[in-house]
Amino acid sequence: MAAVKLVELAHARSGDKGDVVNIGVIACEPEHYPVLAEALTAGRVQDHFGDMVKGKVTRYELPNLHALNFVLPRALGGGGTVSLMMDAQGKVFSTALLRMDMEVSDEIAMHVRGRGRVPPHLDHDVINPDEANR
Amino acid sequence: MRVGGGGARPVRVAGAGGFWGDDLEAPVRQVEEGPIDYLVMDYLAEVTMSILHKQRARNPEAGYARDFVSLMERILPACLERGIRVVANAGGVNPGGCADEVARAARRAGVRGRVRLGVVTGDDLMPRLDELLAGGHELRNMETGEPLASIRDRVTGANVYLGAFPIAEALGRGADVVVTGRCVDAALTLAPLLHEFGWAADDHDRLAAGVVAGHVNECGAQATGGNCLAEWWTIPDLDRVGFPIIEAEPTGEFVVTKHEGSGGRVSPATVTEQIVYEIGDPAAYATPDVVADFTTVRLSGAGKDRVRVTGARGRPPTGRLKASIVYSGGWRAVGTLVYAWPDAAAKARAAARVLRARLDRLGLHFDEVRTDLVGWDSTHGGLAGPPPPDLPEVQLRVAVRGSERAPVERFSREVAPLVLTGPPSVTGFGEGRPRVREVAAFWPALVPREAVEPFVRVETREA
Numbered sequence: 248m249a250a251v252k253l254v255e256l257a258h259a260r261s262g263d264k265g266d267v268v269n270i271g272v273i274a275c276e277p278e279h280y281p282v283l284a285e286a287l288t289a290g291r292v293q294d295h296f297g298d299m300v301k302g303k304v305t306r307y308e309l310p311n312l313h314a315l316n317f318v319l320p321r322a323l324g325g326g327g328t329v330s331l332m333m334d335a336q337g338k339v340f341s342t343a344l345l346r347m348d349m350e351v352s353d354e355i356a357m358h359v360r361g362r363g364r365v366p367p368h369l370d371h372d373v374i375n376p377d378e379a380n381r
Numbered sequence: 382m383r384v385g386g387g388g389a390r391p392v393r394v395a396g397a398g399g400f401w402g403d404d405l406e407a408p409v410r411q412v413e414e415g416p417i418d419y420l421v422m423d424y425l426a427e428v429t430m431s432i433l434h435k436q437r438a439r440n441p442e443a444g445y446a447r448d449f450v451s452l453m454e455r456i457l458p459a460c461l462e463r464g465i466r467v468v469a470n471a472g473g474v475n476p477g478g479c480a481d482e483v484a485r486a487a488r489r490a491g492v493r494g495r496v497r498l499g500v501v502t503g504d505d506l507m508p509r510l511d512e513l514l515a516g517g518h519e520l521r522n523m524e525t526g527e528p529l530a531s532i533r534d535r536v537t538g539a540n541v542y543l544g545a546f547p548i549a550e551a552l553g554r555g556a557d558v559v560v561t562g563r564c565v566d567a568a569l570t571l572a573p574l575l576h577e578f579g580w581a582a583d584d585h586d587r588l589a590a591g592v593v594a595g596h597v598n599e600c601g602a603q604a605t606g607g608n609c610l611a612e613w614w615t616i617p618d619l620d621r622v623g624f625p626i627i628e629a630e631p632t633g634e635f636v637v638t639k640h641e642g643s644g645g646r647v648s649p650a651t652v653t654e655q656i657v658y659e660i661g662d663p664a665a666y667a668t669p670d671v672v673a674d675f676t677t678v679r680l681s682g683a684g685k686d687r688v689r690v691t692g693a694r695g696r697p698p699t700g701r702l703k704a705s706i707v708y709s710g711g712w713r714a715v716g717t718l719v720y721a722w723p724d725a726a727a728k729a730r731a732a733a734r735v736l737r738a739r740l741d742r743l744g745l746h747f748d749e750v751r752t753d754l755v756g757w758d759s760t761h762g763g764l765a766g767p768p769p770p771d772l773p774e775v776q777l778r779v780a781v782r783g784s785e786r787a788p789v790e791r792f793s794r795e796v797a798p799l800v801l802t803g804p805p806s807v808t809g810f811g812e813g814r815p816r817v818r819e820v821a822a823f824w825p826a827l828v829p830r831e832a833v834e835p836f837v838r839v840e841t842r843e844a
Contacts, residue, residue, distance in 0.1 A: 258611040258650065260603075262659040265524055265825060271657020273650070275611065299762045307663050311679050311692070312653050316663055320524075324751070328428060328820050329710050331751040331780035333759040341610065343761040365614050 249356035254345035254363035256355075257283060261341035266326035267302075268319040268337035270344050273312065275362060279355065280313040286349055292317050295347050317344070391628040391636070392577045394570050396598030398422040398624075401429045401446050403601055407624045412456050412465060415640040417626060418577075420460065421569040422469040423599050424449065430563065431707045431821030433473040434538035445479035445560075446471040453558065454486035461492055461557065468548055468569050472560040474538060476500050477840075480560045484844035496844040499551025499559035503837030506539040506704060506828070513832060520704065520826040529824065535708040537821075541828055542703045544669030545591070546582065547839045548572035554841040563705070565668045567595025570627060578631040582670070589673035589695025590633030592666065596675075597637055597655050597690070598625050604637060604655040606645030611654065618644025623686075638687045647686040669702050669830075671695040701827040710822030711748065711784040716796030717755070719776045719809030726768040728804040729754050729777040735803045736779060739795055745788040747781045754778070776809065782820060789817050 253272075256279050261270040272287065274280040289306040296304075302320025309316060323337055324330040334340070345363065395417040397408035401424040411420055424446040437444030449471030460467060472479040480500045487496045506513065510533075513520065520529035529536070540563035549572045551559045559572075571591035574580065580587045597604045604625040606616040623643025629635040637652050639645060656675060660666060663675040674694040683689040720728040733752040740750070753759035755776035757768045768775070781792045793815040800807050 258609075258654065260608070260610065260654040260658050264659060264661070265823060267524070267661075269657075269660060271654065271660070273611075273653050273657065275650075295764070297763060299764070307661075307676075309657070309663050309676050311676060312656060314653060314657055316657055316660060318661055324749070325822075327823050328431075328713070328818070329782070329822050331713065331715070331749055331782055333753055333755065333778065339760045343764050346761070346764055369614060 248350045249353050251349050251351055251356050251359055252345065252363070253287070253347040253349050254342070255359040255361070256349060256351070257345065258363070259341035259345055261337050261339070263323055263326060263337040266321050266323045268322040268340045270317045270319065270341050271314055272317065272344065273314040275359075277313045279359075280310065282351060282355065283315060284308060284310070287315060289317070292344065295344065296322070391630050392419070392573065393417045394419040394421060394573050394594070394598065394627045394629065396421055396570070396601055396604070396625045396627070398424065399599065399601035399603060400424070400426045401448065405448065405452070407601060408452055409456060410621070410640070410643070411624055411626070412459050412463070414643060417465055419573040420465055420467045421573070421598060422449070422471065423566045423569060424469060424471045425473060425563060427705055427823050428821060430474065430538060430540060430705065434707055437474050438537070442475070442478050444475035445473040445482070449479065450482045450486050453483050454490045457487055457490045457496065457558075458492055461495055466552065466556070466573070467558045468572060469559070470561045470564055470569060472500070472562045474505060474540070474562060476502050476560050476562045480842075483558060483560065487844045494843065497555050497557050498842055498844050499548075499554065499556025500840045501543065501547040501551060501559065501561040501564070501837070502840070503547075503833065504540045504543050504563040506541055509836070510536065510539050513828070516832070518828060518832060520706065520828070523825040523827065529706065529826065532708050532824065536706055537709060538707040540705055541833050542669060542705070543837060544568050545571035545575055546670065547837050549575035550839045551841055552576040554839070556841050566599035567592045567668060568670070570595035570598045571670065574629050583697070585671050585695030585697060586693065587633040588671035590635065590693040591629070592668055592671060592673040592695070593656070593675065593678055593690060593693045594627045594629060594635050596666070597652060598627055600655060600658060601625070602645060603658065604652055605639050605647050606651050609646070609651045609654055611650035616646045620644060633693065634689065634691050636683050636687050636689050647688055649680045649682065649688055652680055652688045652690070667699060669698055671698055700830050702830055702833055704826045704828050706824035706826060708822050708824060710820035711782060712786045712789040712817055713780065713782040713820050714789050714793045714815040714817045715778060715780040716793065716815040717776050717778045717809065718796065718799060718807050719774055720804070721774045721806040721808065722771065725772045725775045725806070726754055726757060728806060729775050731804045732777055732799050732807070733779060736795060736799060740792060743791065745791055747783040747788060747792075749782045751780045752778070786817065793817055
């Protein structure tokens with residue numbers, strides 16, 4: 248077995264409904280969905296977020312879309328304009344979840360290593376300070 | 382099914398906006414860059430509704446999305462010429478007033494007498510709120526279970542989410558432009574399909590397919606490569622991103638695509654990210670028209686920037702509709718300053734301690750004071766780990782909220798003094814004092830269908 252980050256296996260989008268965040272986590276490769284479904288339990292997600300989420304996490308499965316949906320109640324400091332959080336609409340809870348460490352087979356680890364991030368050889372093209380300030 | 386040229390073709394419903402403030406040029410591009418049959422736009426986030434309620438309180442003729450009126454003046458002639466019909470919830474809390482202004486815009490655009498306007502009303506519960514409460518509807522908060530009576534005196538607006546059938550009725554009466562108030566976002570796309578294909582209210586699977594189509598369309602470019610995490614650096618030409626187009630067939634199957642030559646991407650990855658956006662139980666996505674099951678949906682590639690969506694299943698809707706009630710939640714302000722290397726995080730934290738001690742000494746009380754260091758932990762919290770030892774700079778962000786305005790006002794004057802009276806290496810105060818804003822709080826509640834539906838009106842008129 249080997250350690251990878253969830254961001255190497257999945258992409259995700261999150262958003263809000265009141266004080267509730269939902270995070271849809273989607274396997275980048277359909278054949279890795281069972282790995283996510285096995286390891287990424289509601290309890291694991293609850294532990295990952297710790298005191299960032301005050302309510303009980305629920306997990307829903309969308310196997311046809313190779314996706315899991317996590318619902319995180321009481322995660323937004325009241326939600327809407329009541330919330331004083333920078334991310335009051337839960338838009339980047341998605342990548343906070345993708346920080347999670349995952350144990351996968353050596354074969355999968357070799358296959359996905361480095362995914363989910365701008366490849367180093369492109370880094371200069373994507374983040375060129377001269378371009379950004381032009 | 383539209384019949385023309387060589388035979389039947391799918392109906393093309395173009396999504397052109399995901400919130401009031403979205404890309405102003407997107408609707409123009411959707412009309413100009415290729416064939417579409419319907420142009421649909423969502424203007425009403427919950428925060429938008431609270432702003433519109435305030436505007437109408439000051440001026441009874443206001444309370445709708447004014448940008449929609451200038452947009453119509455710009456594109457109505459082209460829409461009429463090409464047979465494109467427009468559906469938008471731009472009516473906000475004053476759909477009739479919005480339609481009046483669209484009529485004037487039609488005159489200015491030189492298409493007077495050639496436009497039929499449709500208006501859907503009945504979503505506004507405010508005039509009937511006390512009657513509903515007196516009738517035994519407690520309008521309990523769906524998240525907390527509290528009855529509305531506990532905050533009734535602070536309520537500034539109350540709207541119920543309507544479904545797609547009233548919009549379809551307006552289209553059936555020949556409306557070229559349909560203006561609504563609060564409706565479920567997906568209804569804007571489902572309604573044209575109901576009208577074109579004559580789907581019945583109990584045809585739950587097809588209605589569910591239309592809801593999935595609407596959910597894909599309702600956030601604009603979020604379905605076509607915008608805000609897409611999957612290999613985002615490979616998504617081309619977001620500066621002229623194509624907005625989504627649903628090509629629907631009478632069976633309920635549809636293809637998600639965008640205009641040829643536009644930027645962005647339509648792939649199973651971009652569409653799936655939008656399908657899972659802002660949902661709860663994916664097997665029970667409740668709307669006034671149907672409870673849609675997203676777990677039965679399948680996606681398949683159907684050519685470049687084309688994704689076919691099949692398999693949606695639906696169940697009968699519940700007997701209750703969702704209402705969104707806005708009430709005053711006090712006042713808030715956010716102050717920021719930037720601290721530079723060395724020891725940027727330590728300086729910012731020290732400044733926050735100084736500020737909080739001053740607020741305490743002034744005897745100011747707040748419901749909440751929140752301190753974040755932007756550039757380190759303001760979004761990922763404790764998951765961000767300890768601050769990097771040599772952080773080049775960090776923004777201190779202090780936010781307060783309270784029920785009274787005065788303490789929040791005083792807070793807004795306590796931030797700038799830190800520049801000369803607190804820890805060193807501080808800058809970034811050029812935007813002036815923090816703005817004090819009223820907090821619009823939301824109260825989600827359920828209302829029995831029979832307390833709403835008799836009040837829904839569909840009106841059509843010539844402009």
